[in-house]
Amino acid sequence: MLTSLESMIEWIIGLTIVGVLVLVGIAIYYWNSIVILGNRISNSWSQIDVQLKRRTDLVPNLIETVKGYMKHEKNAIKMVTQSRERMMKAGNIGAKVKAGNELTSALKTIFAIAENYPNLKANENFKALQDELAAIENKIAYARQFYNDSVLRYNNMITTIPGKFFAGGRKTKIYLEIEAAERAVPKVRFPEA
Amino acid sequence: MKHEKVDVYGQIANNKRLSFLLAILIVLGIGALGYVFGYTYHPDLAFTIFIIAIIFAMLSSIIGYYYSDKIVLKAVNAKKAHPVNHKKALDLLEGLCIGAGMKMPRLYIIKSPEINAFATGRDYEHAVIGLTEGAVEKLDKLELEGVLAHELSHIKNYDIRFMTLVSVLVGTAVIISELLLRNFFWRGRSSSDRDSKGAGIIVIIGLILAIITPILMKLIQLAISRKREYLADASAALITRYPDGLADALEMIKTENKGRMKISKATMHLFISNPLKKLGADSLFSTHPPINKRIRKLRSM
Numbered sequence: 001m002l003t004s005l006e007s008m009i010e011w012i013i014g015l016t017i018v019g020v021l022v023l024v025g026i027a028i029y030y031w032n033s034i035v036i037l038g039n040r041i042s043n044s045w046s047q048i049d050v051q052l053k054r055r056t057d058l059v060p061n062l063i064e065t066v067k068g069y070m071k072h073e074k075n076a077i078k079m080v081t082q083s084r085e086r087m088m089k090a091g092n093i094g095a096k097v098k099a100g101n102e103l104t105s106a107l108k109t110i111f112a113i114a115e116n117y118p119n120l121k122a123n124e125n126f127k128a129l130q131d132e133l134a135a136i137e138n139k140i141a142y143a144r145q146f147y148n149d150s151v152l153r154y155n156n157m158i159t160t161i162p163g164k165f166f167a168g169g170r171k172t173k174i175y176l177e178i179e180a181a182e183r184a185v186p187k188v189r190f191p192e193a
Numbered sequence: 194m195k196h197e198k199v200d201v202y203g204q205i206a207n208n209k210r211l212s213f214l215l216a217i218l219i220v221l222g223i224g225a226l227g228y229v230f231g232y233t234y235h236p237d238l239a240f241t242i243f244i245i246a247i248i249f250a251m252l253s254s255i256i257g258y259y260y261s262d263k264i265v266l267k268a269v270n271a272k273k274a275h276p277v278n279h280k281k282a283l284d285l286l287e288g289l290c291i292g293a294g295m296k297m298p299r300l301y302i303i304k305s306p307e308i309n310a311f312a313t314g315r316d317y318e319h320a321v322i323g324l325t326e327g328a329v330e331k332l333d334k335l336e337l338e339g340v341l342a343h344e345l346s347h348i349k350n351y352d353i354r355f356m357t358l359v360s361v362l363v364g365t366a367v368i369i370s371e372l373l374l375r376n377f378f379w380r381g382r383s384s385s386d387r388d389s390k391g392a393g394i395i396v397i398i399g400l401i402l403a404i405i406t407p408i409l410m411k412l413i414q415l416a417i418s419r420k421r422e423y424l425a426d427a428s429a430a431l432i433t434r435y436p437d438g439l440a441d442a443l444e445m446i447k448t449e450n451k452g453r454m455k456i457s458k459a460t461m462h463l464f465i466s467n468p469l470k471k472l473g474a475d476s477l478f479s480t481h482p483p484i485n486k487r488i489r490k491l492r493s494m
Contacts, residue, residue: 139287
């Protein structure tokens with residue numbers, strides 16, 4: 001009787017230790033997963049940032065090329081330079097995304113206007129810039145997609161059980177807004193050469 | 194929109210399960226063959242030959258595994274993509290890699306007017322995507338993105354590694370059954386001195402197994418290969434979020450390609466569409482699923 005009680009206690013202690021170890025293991029796994037997924041979001045933001053910066057750097061070249069041909073389109077050119085300045089001043093993600101969207105639409109206007117200037121359209125420099133900007137625009141779209149995918153995985157992780165218990169009160173991250181038309185109807189995307 | 198996404202994820206999970214099941218079937222087949230082999234052969238010598246066969250199969254596949262990218266690039270005569278001449282394709286590939294969150298593989302170009310593409314390399318670091326000149330010239334941006342995303346998916350899903358493993362297993366099975374058949378032949382001549390009424394049945398069962406198993410395994414390997422194509426199509430749609438791009442590209446391949454690429458037959462399973470055959474005649478022995486079925490699946494995503 002006594003021995004069976006002793007062995008029972010031993011069993012309980014043993015099981016408790018195993019249980020605690022398993023719990024600690026699970027906690028470490030989820031903690032690390034959450035940190036890794038969070039880091040992935042910041043990394044995917046830097047992917048967007050790189051492309052935004054490359055585009056911002058190309059804008060002065062574009063203005064320089066376009067200026068000579070589009071003498072009467074001062075407004076459109078001004079819009080581009082202004083949104084570029086805002087882009088460069090923007091500090092946080094929200095402001096950068098907003099300025100980035102503005103620059104996108106300002107550039108779209110420029111390329112739409114350029115359709116009326118055959119000499120400009122034939123300019124090799126302009127063609128190369130247009131191609132490059134279209135390629136960057138495409139990469140920005142994909143970088144945003146990956147950013148949002150990363151946010152989705154992170155948010156799923158910290159809002160579903162059991163990840164929720166290990167999130168330590170972390171808040172869900174916000175998605176980047178993509179203009180609905182941009183991805184849904186690819187045929188009207190950024191103009192191509 | 195939400196419904197579509199769930200479908201794609203579901204298809205990926207489904208394909209993964211099926212591939213796993215098929216791989217287990219192959220392993221079980223090898224086990225059965227090995228058992229029969231050990232039973233019919235002289236026990237002492239049998240084991241040694243058995244081990245040698247397996248080591249041989251492993252060694253050849255390990256070499257294939259580590260040099261797969263170089264061997265394939267030589268076999269299809271592909272050249273590294275030019276940073277200026279092939280800028281469009283390189284830019285699209287870079288964008289897709291950003292979207293999929295993976296390292297950009299090297300891009301190679303094959304001199305051929307046919308529309309085709311392949312992926313190879315054992316892991317992300319050694320991954321290579323090959324495109325024909327025909328694909329670069331004839332496909333528009335969205336179609337080319339679809340094709341590149343399909344190849345990128347093969348890399349992302351570790352298909353090349355998986356298929357190498359499967360071909361090792363199949364290769365081993367073929368070698369074992371070959372030995373088994375030789376053994377029967379040899380024994381049949383010298384067994385007159387032995388009373389072999391009970392052994393006769395086992396010999397017949399073994400003979401049937403030895404003949405059928407390699408064929409069966411080859412069929413399983415091809416079935417896995419076709420499953421992997423569907424999986425890569427689904428993953429590609431997930432990366433581009435535009436399944437019609439790849440569907441349009443397959444449509445182009447169907448009408449434009451004549452199946453006359455000058456490449457080694459051993460590499461044909463790597464391509465997005467069979468490079469050596471005019472499409473249409475699809476059977477159990479195809480490395481690729483019927484193109485019309487692939488297009489239908491993509492259109493319904």
